[in-house]
Amino acid sequence: MTTAARLGVFVAGLLVVFAAAVGIGRATGPVGPIGPAEQTEGGREVLHASDKHADVAGDGHDHGPEAATDLPGGLATSQGGYTLVPDHTTYRPGTRELAFRVEDADGAAVTDYDVEHDELLHLVAVRRDFTGFQHVHPELDAAPEDEDAGTWRVPLDLTPGSWRVFADFVPHDGDPVVLGVDLSVAGPTDLAPRAEPTRTAVVGDYEVTLDGDLTAGQHSMLSLTINRDGVPVTDLEPYLGAYGHLVALREGDLAYLHVHPEDGEPGPSVAFDAEVPSAGRYHLYLDFRHDGVVRTAGFTVEADR
Numbered sequence: 241m242t243t244a245a246r247l248g249v250f251v252a253g254l255l256v257v258f259a260a261a262v263g264i265g266r267a268t269g270p271v272g273p274i275g276p277a278e279q280t281e282g283g284r285e286v287l288h289a290s291d292k293h294a295d296v297a298g299d300g301h302d303h304g305p306e307a308a309t310d311l312p313g314g315l316a317t318s319q320g321g322y323t324l325v326p327d328h329t330t331y332r333p334g335t336r337e338l339a340f341r342v343e344d345a346d347g348a349a350v351t352d353y354d355v356e357h358d359e360l361l362h363l364v365a366v367r368r369d370f371t372g373f374q375h376v377h378p379e380l381d382a383a384p385e386d387e388d389a390g391t392w393r394v395p396l397d398l399t400p401g402s403w404r405v406f407a408d409f410v411p412h413d414g415d416p417v418v419l420g421v422d423l424s425v426a427g428p429t430d431l432a433p434r435a436e437p438t439r440t441a442v443v444g445d446y447e448v449t450l451d452g453d454l455t456a457g458q459h460s461m462l463s464l465t466i467n468r469d470g471v472p473v474t475d476l477e478p479y480l481g482a483y484g485h486l487v488a489l490r491e492g493d494l495a496y497l498h499v500h501p502e503d504g505e506p507g508p509s510v511a512f513d514a515e516v517p518s519a520g521r522y523h524l525y526l527d528f529r530h531d532g533v534v535r536t537a538g539f540t541v542e543a544d545r
């Protein structure tokens with residue numbers, strides 16, 4: 241058969257398929273209004289927010305049908321009446337002081353915060369290719385007579401690239417808030433390749449192993465086990481009110497997820513209750529303290545549907 245003839249047969253075949261599809265469509269007709277659980281998208285059942293209340297805010301409350309305000313934290317610079325205002329958004333590489341304020345709906349710098357996990361404000365900085373993770377605790381200038389009242393300051397180690405900075409805090413007598421803002425750091429850079437899922441992280445003499453799986457929309461128990469030179473560590477020191485502190489960031493948009501530590505022994509395993517809002521890849525950072533030093537172990541985990 242010549243190419244033209246083959247093409248002709250192919251086109252004729254397509255027409256037959258198309259005609260058959262039209263015929264089937266006419267025969268069955270529109271199905272009319274269908275219930276939320278019957279709709280399909282790409283062959284999958286679509287669950288509406290009203291059918292399944294994912295605790296995306298991670299605070300244990302049922303937030304009802306998913307609205308913009310129920311998005312995970314850290315995706316917005318301004319949310320819930322609060323705005324994260326950095327003094328600068330462009331930096332030269334090196335150790336640089338980040339100065340910022342949290343402004344309320346009236347544009348006034350917030351100076352009154354509630355302690356959460358032992359601190360008034362947690363600041364997490366990560367380069368958008370998931371390198372250079374830092375979890376630090378800025379100092380607040382709260383002296384009311386000071387014109388800088390409400391300004392937070394903290395040094396960050398910045399390498400060239402695009403960074404996301406998260407401020408995780410509780411305004412006095414308010415609800416927890418996580419705001420995010422991008423910083424650009426000048427200079428040539430090599431971006432890290434996409435990280436593959438990992439179960440083990442090595443930090444200096446320490447090896448940390450991750451057990452447990454993440455499932456979208458469900459509470460998932462994660463256990464992190466810490467060994468030093470092959471010996472289980474059983475004398476972890478409390479850090480931020482627990483034997484470990486875990487931050488989870490979603491690949492793609494760096495949504496910031498709350499992960500709650502479970503009470504337990506000072507090692508070798510630390511348990512967390514994590515809930516992720518969607519399937520896909522997450523980057524987990526465990527901070528733990530031993531021998532007076534805080535170390536960070538990073539993991540990449542694929543969450544199931």
Ligand SMILES: [Cu+2]
Pocket residue numbers: 359361362363375376377480
């Ligand atoms: Cu913190």
